[in-house]
Every structure is written in structure tokens, then in C-alpha cells.
Amino acid sequence: MLVSVIIPVYNGEQYLAEAIESALCQSYRPIELIVIDDGSTDRSAIIAKSYEQVIYIYQTNQGVSVARNTGLGVAQGEFIAFLDASRSGLIFSVKYNSMSLCTCFPMSAVFLVHS
Numbered sequence: 001m002l003v004s005v006i007i008p009v010y011n012g013e014q015y016l017a018e019a020i021e022s023a024l025c026q027s028y029r030p031i032e033l034i035v036i037d038d039g040s041t042d043r044s045a046i047i048a049k050s051y052e053q054v055i056y057i058y059q060t061n062q063g064v065s066v067a068r069n070t071g072l073g074v075a076q077g078e079f080i081a082f083l084d085a086s087r088s089g090l091i092f093s094v095k096y097n098s099m100s101l102c103t104c105f106p107m108s109a110v111f112l113v114h115s
Contacts (some may be wrong), residue, residue: 004032004077008067012085013043019085020051032077035085036067044085 005023009016016035023033032055035048039061048056059070068082 001079002030002032002077003028003079003081004034004071004075005081005083006034006036006068006071006075007083007085008036008038008064008071009040009044009048009085010038010061010064010067011040011042011044013040013047016044016047016085019083020048020054023083024051024053032075034071034074036071038062038064038067 007016007019007023009019012019020033020035023031033051033053034055034057037044037048037056037058039059045056045058048054055074057070057074059067064084071082072080
């Protein structure tokens with residue numbers, strides 16, 4: 001099952017690489033990593049684009065809710081995980097077994113998407 005990890009970012013160059021690395025270091029595969037740049041004026045775009053695994057989308061600043069919805073619009077996963085770039089120091093983990101897919105990171109969310 002594909003897990004889409006959506007990272008909304010606004011001027012988050014200080015934390016973005018760590019958030020991306022947190023998602024990429026997961027042993028669970030497959031994952032799809034989507035960074036939604038909500039109008040950043042710092043180096044967030046350069047950082048996100050430096051990872052070939054990242055799907056990078058830029059939009060004018062409209063707020064984190066719209067950025068998350070933009071990510072949902074392009075996500076292909078059966079599961080959706082939101083990871084805030086500014087909370088990159090938090091533990092992010094994805095594990096799958098025959099019973100469930102679980103994520104462990106505070107102040108974020110995972111959703112099962114039915115097709």
C-alpha cells in the first residue's frame with residue numbers, strides 16, 4: 001500500500017531537509033513524498049528540489065490548510081500522512097503489518113483513503 005507523505009512548508013528552510021530525511025529514512029515502502037511550498041521566499045524550494053524523490057509543488061501563499069488540500073489533490077496513496085516541516089524534530093515512523101498501518105508523530109495525522 002502506497003503512503004503519501006505531504007509536507008506543507010512556508011519559509012521553512014531551517015527544518016525542511018530534516019523533515020524530508022525523516023520521511024525518506026523509513027523502512028516502509030512504497031512512499032510518495034510531496035512538498036507543498038506555500039509561497040516561501042527563502043531556500044525551501046532549492047532544498048525540496050534537491051531530493052529526486054520529492055514531488056515539489058509551488059503555490060502562492062494561501063495558508064497551511066490550502067497547502068494540505070493541494071497535497072491531497074495530487075496524492076496517489078491509499079494512506080495519507082501529514083508532516084509539518086517545522087516539526088521536523090519529531091519522530092516520524094510508518095510501519096505496516098497485517099492488521100494496520102500506524103504512524104507515530106505528534107500533531108500530525110494519517111488517513112485511510114478509500115477509492
